[in-house]
Amino acid sequence: MPWIPCSGGTAVVSPGESERPKNTPRFHPKLLRAYEIPNKPVGEGGFGVVYLAKHIKTGEKHAIKVIGAGADSAEVVAHEVAIMQALSKKKSPYIVRILGYEKDQYQHYLVLQACEGGELFDR
Numbered sequence: 731m732p733w734i735p736c737s738g739g740t741a742v743v744s745p746g747e748s749e750r751p752k753n754t755p756r757f758h759p760k761l762l763r764a765y766e767i768p769n770k771p772v773g774e775g776g777f778g779v780v781y782l783a784k785h786i787k788t789g790e791k792h793a794i795k796v797i798g799a800g801a802d803s804a805e806v807v808a809h810e811v812a813i814m815q816a817l818s819k820k821k822s823p824y825i826v827r828i829l830g831y832e833k834d835q836y837q838h839y840l841v842l843q844a845c846e847g848g849e850l851f852d853r
Contacts, residue, residue, distance in 0.1 A: 799836050
């Protein structure tokens, strides 16, 4: 399974820089090098936007969840990543595994096991 190290990123959020400028890429450069990411998301919610991406080397599909990097989200995302990393060690078919995490000054990027089949609420 390809792994994008959970480095936590290196950029720092500057005050007033919560929106990505038009001339910057929509995804972290490491993700753009590793994945083919479509323009259209497969899902959107109150916590972020999800894209179904294809890993370039292996062809495996992974979900990339993009969350705004506002000051109020940093602690919530860090907490979610820690929980998902701990649960991923269980290797249960009922738990979505986190495969990696990156961050830039505009967004958090969670690389997750893709779960296809639609919304759970639609079943």
